[in-house]
Amino acid sequence: xxxxxxxxxxxxxxxPKSKDPLSxxxxxxxxxxxxxxxxxxxxxxVCYWHTFKGTGADTFGGxxxxxxxxxxxxxMQVAEMTLRAAFEFxxxxxxxxxxxxxxxxxxxxxxxxxxxxxxxxxVAMARKLQRDTGVRCLWGTANLFSNRRYLxxxxxxxxxHVFAYAAAQVxxxxxxxxxxGGAGYVFWGGREGYETLLNxxxxxxxxxxxxxxxxxVDYKKKIGxxxxxxxxxxxxxxxxxxxxxxxxxxxAFLQKYDLVDDFKLNVEANHATLAGHTFHHELEFAAAxxxxxxxxxxxxxxxxxxxxxxxxxxxxxxxxxxxxxxRYGGFKTGGLNFDAHVRRQSIDPEDLFHAHIGGMDAxxxxxxxxxxxxxxxxxxKFVAARYKGxxxxxxxxxxKWQMDFKKLEKYTLANGEPEVQSGRQELIENVLNEYIK
Ligand code: XLS
Ligand code: CA
Ligand code: CA
Numbered sequence: 247x248x249x250x251x252x253x254x255x256x257x258x259x260x261x262p263k264s265k266d267p268l269s270x271x272x273x274x275x276x277x278x279x280x281x282x283x284x285x286x287x288x289x290x291x292v293c294y295w296h297t298f299k300g301t302g303a304d305t306f307g308g309x310x311x312x313x314x315x316x317x318x319x320x321x322m323q324v325a326e327m328t329l330r331a332a333f334e335f336x337x338x339x340x341x342x343x344x345x346x347x348x349x350x351x352x353x354x355x356x357x358x359x360x361x362x363x364x365x366x367x368x369v370a371m372a373r374k375l376q377r378d379t380g381v382r383c384l385w386g387t388a389n390l391f392s393n394r395r396y397l398x399x400x401x402x403x404x405x406x407h408v409f410a411y412a413a414a415q416v417x418x419x420x421x422x423x424x425x426x427g428g429a430g431y432v433f434w435g436g437r438e439g440y441e442t443l444l445n446x447x448x449x450x451x452x453x454x455x456x457x458x459x460x461x462x463v464d465y466k467k468k469i470g471x472x473x474x475x476x477x478x479x480x481x482x483x484x485x486x487x488x489x490x491x492x493x494x495x496x497x498a499f500l501q502k503y504d505l506v507d508d509f510k511l512n513v514e515a516n517h518a519t520l521a522g523h524t525f526h527h528e529l530e531f532a533a534a535x536x537x538x539x540x541x542x543x544x545x546x547x548x549x550x551x552x553x554x555x556x557x558x559x560x561x562x563x564x565x566x567x568x569x570x571x572x573r574y575g576g577f578k579t580g581g582l583n584f585d586a587h588v589r590r591q592s593i594d595p596e597d598l599f600h601a602h603i604g605g606m607d608a609x610x611x612x613x614x615x616x617x618x619x620x621x622x623x624x625x626x627k628f629v630a631a632r633y634k635g636x637x638x639x640x641x642x643x644x645x646k647w648q649m650d651f652k653k654l655e656k657y658t659l660a661n662g663e664p665e666v667q668s669g670r671q672e673l674i675e676n677v678l679n680e681y682i683k
Contacts, residue, residue: 250314250331251595256338257603268599272610275340279617280572287571287613289581290606291343291384292336293542294350296555296587297598298328303590310590321353325368333375339602343384345432345583348419349392358411362418369422376426384430384581385476385512385540386423388416391436391484399437401458402451402489409454416458417465424471429579430540431471432512433459434478439485452489456503463508474579476512476539479528481521483553492521493531500537510539514585515563516546516553526566533574540580541567543605557586557601561682564612565619572613572620582609615681624681628674632667 259277260269275285302310315327329351336344352368355361376382390400390412398404400412423431438455440446466475477500481491490496493511500506511532518528525545532538544555545563558564571577584605588597619625635641640657643649649657 248330250327250334251338251599253596254338254599257340257599268596268603270603270610271607272614273603273606274610279613280620282576284610284613285342287568287576288606288609289343289384289577290341290609291345291581291583292332292339292341292602293583293585294332294344294346296585297335298332299350300587302593307590310593312593313595322364322367325352325364326371329368329371329375333379333381335598336381337379339599341381341602341606343382343429343581343583345384345386345585347387347389348415348422349389354393358414365418365422369425372426383423383426383428384583385432385473386419386426386428387432387434388412388419389436390415396437399439399451399485401455402438404447409458413458413461416462420462420466420471421469423473424469428473429581430474430476430512431466432476432478432540433462433509434512435480435488435490437485438490439482439488441486452499455489456499456505459503459505459509463505466508474539475509476580477509478512478514478517478542479521480514480517480553483520492518492523493528493535493537497531497535497537506537510537510580512540512542512580512583513538514542514544515558515567516544516555516585517542519546519548520551520553524566525563526570529567529570533570538570538574538580540577541582542585543567543582543609544584544586555586557584557588557605559604559608561608561611561615562678564608565615565678565682566612568609568612568616569619569625572616615683618681619678624677625674628670628677632669 254268258269259274260266260271262271264271273284275283277284279287298315300311313331315331316324318324318327332344348365351372352364355364390396395408395411396403398408401409403409403412420431440448463475477490477496479490479492479496480488482488489499493513496511500509513525513528513532515525518525521528529538529541543558545558545560547554547556584602586601586605588601592601636645
């Protein structure tokens with residue numbers, strides 16, 4: 247069988263002292279942390295679009311990556327070679343999952359039925375490769391943003407014909423995700439937003455989006471697809487404003503349109519920072535509201551205001567992400583998908599491995615640190631002390647709905663000024679630093 251990454255053998259865990267750059271120093275899939283193996287905690291996934299379809303192009307210049315699997319003028323042959331390369335990559339890296347858009351894996355034909363036939367052919371191959379390698383599909387999705395027809399959005403397009411096309415595309419993408427045994431299906435807004443409010447009927451667009459997602463839920467039930475649906479928040483890019491702007495906006499939208507039981511969130515680190523939040527904030531908000539589903543792991547660059555989708559290397563980020571996950575019981579259907587791409591200058595196929603190894607090791611370190619924080623109650627003891635007033639007396643009565651404004655006034659008049667306490671922020675930051683080693 248032809249190899250597309252001949253210079254790389256299976257990546258093994260060789261421990262923190264390893265000098266081999268193509269080895270894991272911290273990610274040891276079988277090592278147990280708080281009762282679960284690392285592989286079970288993370289459910290690592292590689293994304294198809296950046297990793298195998300990324301070219302290194304930016305707005306100032308064309309492709310910089312030369313890949314063997316792109317070397318054909320026949321788009322279906324490219325699709326087949328790319329799929330083989332992808333499964334070689336997953337196997338050598340040792341990840342259990344992959345994610346894809348319909349249009350990443352198979353090219354569009356001249357009309358939808360041709361496009362669907364192309365997709366069917368590649369999906370049949372993918373099914374076989376999944377069976378042969380044991381690699382599973384974490385989630386699938388439809389690309390409703392690259393084709394010219396979607397320039398003004400898909401479900402929120404002013405044209406009902408585009409709405410219909412998008413529905414047909416999502417219908418097919420759900421069918422193939424089901425066929426691949428996908429554990430989930432993602433709806434990322436793509437171009438669901440606006441460039442200017444001057445030409446936009448926002449209320450109508452939001453209603454259409456709600457209706458579109460209901461149709462997806464209905465169809466899911468109809469075909470018996472049991473994967474989890476996710477919405478992926480992102481505030482801007484490509485549009486000036488995207489309706490799914492952050493976890494809070496998505497939660498409000500899901501509640502308003504009565505979709506909250508059918509969707510969870512796929513939280514992406516870089517989208518959090520674009521929204522002016524930390525990754526930690528978005529995860530905590532989603533988890534606290536019971537809608538944390540899956541994670542797109544990457545990082546942005548705070549000096550650049552756009553979606554750079556870099557590989558995660560920051561131990562504070564990975565630690566705090568794992569700290570949220572551990573406290574809320576970890577992934578059920580979701581996983582940790584590297585929605586990240588190597589930089590334009592990282593042109594060698596091996597750079598794809600270095601990038602993923604770094605991300606997986608950064609999360610493995612984050613998990614171990616977070617587990618120590620949980621075990622020692624290093625942070626939670628401060629939180630518990632800060633809120634202890636709610637466990638007894640007045641606090642308990644309020645939480646039990648035994649008080650009202652009149653009774654609270656009576657209490658205040660009788661008890662005078664409340665005591666104030668230190669928030670201990672600097673002390674807690676020092677404690678966290680002691681654990682991040
Ligand atoms: C783009 C998004 C996208 C989704 C899947 O910014 O991250 O890649 O994850 O459509
Ligand atoms: Ca993403
Ligand atoms: Ca992104």
